[in-house]
Amino acid sequence: MLTLSRWKIVLVTFSVIFGILFTLPNLLPQKTLDSFPDWLPKQKLNLGLDLQGGSYLMYEVDTDALRKERLKNLVEDVRTVLRGEQITFGELAEVNGTVRLRIADAAKVDEAANLLRRSVGSPFAGSISGRDVSVDKRDDQRLELSFIPEAAAQDASMAVDQSIETIRRRIDTLGTKEPNITRQGADRIVIQAAGESDPERLKAVVGKTAKLTFQMVDDSVTPEDIAAGRIPPGSEALPSDDRYQAAYVVRKRALVSGDELVDSRQSFDDRGAPAVSFKFNGSGSRKFGDATARNVGKRFAIVLDGRIISAPTINGAILGGSGIITGSFTAESASDLALLLRSGALPAPLKVEQQNTVGAELGADAVRAGAISTLVAFITIVVFMILSYGLLFGGISVIALIINGMLIVAAMSLTQATLTLPGIAGLILTLAVAVDANVLIYERMRDEARAGKSPILAADAGFSRAMTTIIDANVTTLVAAGIMFAFGAGPVRGFAWTLSIGVFTSVFTAVLVSQLLIGWWFRAARPKKLPI
Template sequence: MMEFSRWKIWMVIIATVFGILYSLPNFLPQTMREAMGRYYLPSQVLNLGLDLQGGSYLLLEVDTDALAREKTANLTEDVRSTLRQKSINFSGLAATSEAVNVRITDAAQFETALTELQRLPQPLPKNPSIRDINVVRGDNQTISLKFTTDGRRADAASAVDTSIEIVRRRVDSLGTKEPTILRQGANRIVVQAPGESDPEQLKRVIGQTAKLTFQMVDETISPADAQAGRVPPGSELLVSENPGEPYLVVKKRVLVSGDNLTSASVGTDQYNRPAIDFRFDGQGARKFGDATAQNIGKRFAIILDGKIVSAPTIQSAITGGSGQITGTFSTQEASELVNVLKGGALPAPLKVEEQKTVGAELGADSVAKGQFSTLIAFISVVIFMILAYGFLFGGISVAALLVNLTLLVAGMSVTQATLTLPGIAGLILTLAMAVDANVLIYERMRDEAAAGRSVIGALDAGFSRAIETILDANITTLGAALIMFAFGAGPVRGFAWTLSLGVITSVFSAVFVTQILLVWWYRTARPKKLPI
């Protein structure tokens, strides 16, 4: 173990230089970091978490009940559309929370209707052997389309996964650096946005469903009759943002949805007011072109989150796949709407269950306290090691500790880890654990020297016989940290990541740095007695 290997020397030198280069930007002003970046030098710094930098915290719940209601309504329209396309007479089309029921009035068409409706169920993406809907033959020529439990559960899980990705894209569009977005429980999402001082804007951007649809206006009935409750089947009464038309009746059938959008940007209308320019993909462009070609002279409604934004008259077929949404937008509202449209529509509404704001001053106070705690911990370790093992061996352990701290900060900067207040606790714990390996080595050396071994024999035995214990203790700690990182959330993951990096750097510094320094001392001093 006390072999003076050149590869060990070069490894320690390269690692130390690497640590200094990548940790240095954390102690330099912004202008110098930008200059280093221009010369391809390391310029990345530690990201401070919500509790250190300040920012906003939201706990969101995905409204899976609304998702179930929407799917039930969509299935009802699919049943109506399927039967009408095949000219099958039906009555009593109604939906419950668990199923959609319909009665086929002509017994001769019952089997045909059953065959057509059996095409509606879809296999579950992760379990194709199970369908999301069971089509059941009922009494008195009725057919029931019942939602399966597995289907409902798969829809809810998919909605949460999709919502997390969409929320992430929306938060990124605000310029928030290193947001933390995690699932909590079955249908909740935790959003931590460091540096975001306006939680209301965060709520607006995140919480907007941004469900964009294009549907035909039903001109067979007036809004007044619809408000009186005489809405025809297959249509619905919606609120309009046009003050001259506070309500409009639209057909429930969606011509094109926002799922086919490829781009959205802020533009201006003919009156130089803020508007939203959009473009469809190939499939959306074909649907939009066909729909407008078949309905020239009629009105279609542009609906966003259940509210009619505008309802222009189709003058000619729109085949280019692009268009414009006009309305009473401010520039900020149009910009926020573009961001959420780019991020995609949420599959279900999000409800804010909890909201917290951490002020920048409170974050700065936490940083100051963390720095002070780390300094106290470092000084305490230095004093202990020097009192216990003298200036030589204690000083060597302190030198290894400094290398360890440098490598740890560099590692967190390179990986762009987010440092939280618990992460600082992990940093302090790492300082204590780093010298723990030195204590094991030194105590083994003492025992060997007391047993009559020579200096070189005691040094060699101290490393060779303590290494197993060091690895065993640190691998156990690393395993616990990885479990916390895998199953924890937010600050717990920050603590686990800091602790994991600290375990790796502390083993490196305690074994290699300490060994090389002791070998160098032995080769230089040639002592006759172990001064420990």
């Protein structure tokens, strides 16, 4: 065990150099780092929300709104499919979470039911029919359609996952560094944006659904009809922000949706007012071009989250797949809308459940408290080891401990893992665990020396026979950290991540580094007795 193998020397040397290179940027001012060559590492520890301040938001995904949206689309799908096959029907409506209708011709009830089973909904592996919509026949030539429970649960889960990815893209575009976005429970999302000084802007960008559609205006409906609520089937009245009309009636079926946008930018219109330019993908370009070619002289509405931004007249076919959205924009609001459209729409609205702001001063206090507690823990361990095992062996364990701490900081800087206040607690715990391995080794050395073995044999036995206990203790710690990381959130995961890194570095330093230093001492001093 105490042989000074070349591979041990190379590995320890490389590890120390790695630790110094990746720890050093955390000790230097940014101006000094900027003057370093590009090939040198410059990553610093990424401090969490509790250490540098920032914004904390908890959202709940509105799965009820998602379900209503899907039922609304199902109504339109049923209408389109049956009209396409010229099957007469009536009383089509959404009632208590189901879609109900009555087939006019009794002889076509079975045909209509089979047609809808094949045509509406989406494929779903867990369903007997193979689709996520069930179609049931009722009395008096009626059909009832509903989403199967498993599909509804899957939709809600996918909506949360998709919302997390959309939120991440939006926050990344804002330039917020390393946001911590996690799922909490079945339908909640927690956002911790460290260093974000404007939580209201963050909330405005994150929480906006940004569902964009292009829908034809139904000009057959007069303002009097809108006021009286006389809206034709297949159309809906939407409020307007274009300053010309308070509301428009538009066709429910969208010509093109924002899902097919590939780019959007803040720009300016012909009068120099802020606007948003957009560009469709190939499929969207064809749909938009065909729709505008068929409806020259008519108006279409640009709808964002259920409100009409503008309703321009189509003067000619728009075949290039690009256009511009005008409205009552400021430069900032146009930039924010372009950002939202680029990052994609949220699948369902988000409701703010909790909002907190952590000030930078509070974070600085936490950093100070963490640094003091770490320093006190380190000094206590140093004093204990030197008093217990002497200046030589206690000093070797202290050197290994310093290298251990340096490797933890270097690993976290390299991976850009977020250090939180619980993470500092994990760091302190790791230091104690690392010294615990040295204690096991040294105590075993003492036992072997008391049994009459020579110093070299006692030292060798101390390392070899303590290894089983050291590995067992650290594996159980690693399992516990893995469970906390898998099932925990926020600070708990930060603690688990720091602890996991510390398990590997502490075993490495307490065993290999200590072994190498003690081996060098034996070669140089050739002692007759262990000074321990």
